[in-house]
Amino acid sequence: MYTLGAYVAYLLSKDVITAIIVSGLVGFTAGIVLRYLIKFLSKNTIEATIVSLGFGISIEEILRMSLQTSYFLVVEVKETFLNIFGEKISILQLTQAGISLLFFILLFALFKSNYGLKLKFIEEDLELAELYGVDADKYIFSVITVTSFLISVSGCLLSTTQALSPLMGFPILICGIIVAALAVIFGGIGARLHINSILVSVTYSLLAGIVL
C-alpha cells in the first residue's frame, strides 16, 4: 500500500493535493479488496498474513510490469521553504509533520470514543467481544481499510524523500514489524500501545539515522 501511494504521487506529481486524495482512495479500495480476500480465504492469523503478503507482492509485481523502469524520482514538486528558528524547513515537511500530528490526535481521540472502546475489547479478546454482541467483522473491516488509506497517504507524502521502486515497501514492512514488536514488548493495549509505538519509532529513526 505504501508503494502504491508513492507511485500515485509519482504519476500525479504535478498536483500534490490530488495526489494525496487519489493515493488515499486507492489505498482505501485496496484495503477493501484485502479485507474480503482475508475474510473469504483465510481462517487464522498465519493464513491471513500469508494472503496479505501475496496481495502485497501482487501489487508490487503489477507496478513493476506496468511501469518497467526500476527507479523513479518525484522531482516535479515545487518546494517552498520557511525559516523557522534559523532552520530552513520546506512546506512539504511541515505538511508531513502536520498530518502526522493530526493523525496522532485523532488516534487518541478515537480510543476515548465508544468505537475505540470496542476496538480495545476486540484487541483483548475477539471471541468474548463477539459474545457480548460487538460486530467484530465491521470493526476489522474499518481498521484494515483505514490503515490501508493511511499507509497509502504516507507513501504519497514520503515519495519525495526516496527513489521509487516496486521493492521500496519491504524496508517499511520490516521497520513496521520491528517497531510494533518492540512496542508490544513494552506492553499495553489501545492508546498506551500507540504511545509506545510512537516512542519506539522515534528512537528507532534517530538510532537508524545516527548509525547509518
Place this chain on the structure above:
Amino acid sequence: MKDSQAILGLMVATVIFAPFILKLTLVFWIMNLAVVYSILVLSWIIMNKYTGYTSFAHSFPFGISAYLFALYGFLSIPVSCFISFVIFLILSKLNKEKFVFSTFILAIVFWMAVPYLTFNYDNIVVGGEEGLSLKSLPLMDSYLLSSSFLITSLFLLLFLEKTRVGLYLLAVGNDEVAAMGLGLNVNLIKSVCFVISSLIAVFSGVFYAVFFGHVSPDVFSVEVSLFPFIATILGQSYPVSVLISFALILSTRASVLVKYHLLLYASLLVVFPKLRRYAIARGAKFI
C-alpha cells in the same frame, strides 16, 4: 499410501532422466534449476513436516552457502550449516506463529543487507549488488551432481518415513506435547531435523553456485524464500512437491510466464488456504 509415494518417486526419477534423452542444452539448463530448487523444497519439508515450524528463511542457508562457497570453497558447507542451524534453533524458541514472522523478517533483512556487503579479494573489491563469481561446472556435470543428490535424498527420505525413526519424527511434527508424553526427546529430534534441513538447503545453495558460476544478492530474494512454501501448497509429500517444483520452474522459465512468475507465485500465496484445504479433502491418499 506408501506404494503411491514410491511410484511418484519413480516418476520424479524418470523426469530427471528426461534431459539425457532430449539432449538439449536449454532443457538441461532449466531442469538443473528445477533440481536445485527441488532440493531446497525437500529441505523445507523436513523442517515443516517433522518440527511443525513454517520457515520463510530457507533462502538464508541457500544464500549464505552459495556466497561462502564462492569465497572459501567446500569449507562453506559445515560453516553455513552450523550458522543456519543455530539461527533456526534460536528462532524456534519463539512459538510457531512468531517463528513464521521472524524467519520472514530474517529473509528480508538479509536480502536488503547483502547488496551492501563487499569483500576485498586480491586488492579487488567484489560483492555488492553484482555479487561474486566463481568457476562453474560444465552443465552436464552440474546436472548429474545435483540430480543424483536429489534422487538419493528423495528415496532416503521416503525410506525414512517407513522406519520407526520416521514415525517418531512425524509424531513430533504433528503434536509436540503428545510426543513428549510418549517419552520422546522432542528437543533433540527437533535439533536433528534443523541440522538435516539446514544441511540439505546448504547443498542446494552450493549446487546453485557451481551451476551458475555467479552468486548475486538475489539468492536471498523473497522469491527464493517463498518458493518452498508455494511448491508445497498441495501438501507435504516429497515426490509431489518435487514434481510441483519442476512444473513451476518449467512453466515459469520456459514460457511466456518468465516475466510474470512472481505474480503467479503471489497469486498462489493469496489462494493458498483454499488450495491446501481442497488438496487435503480431495487428494489425501497422495499427500
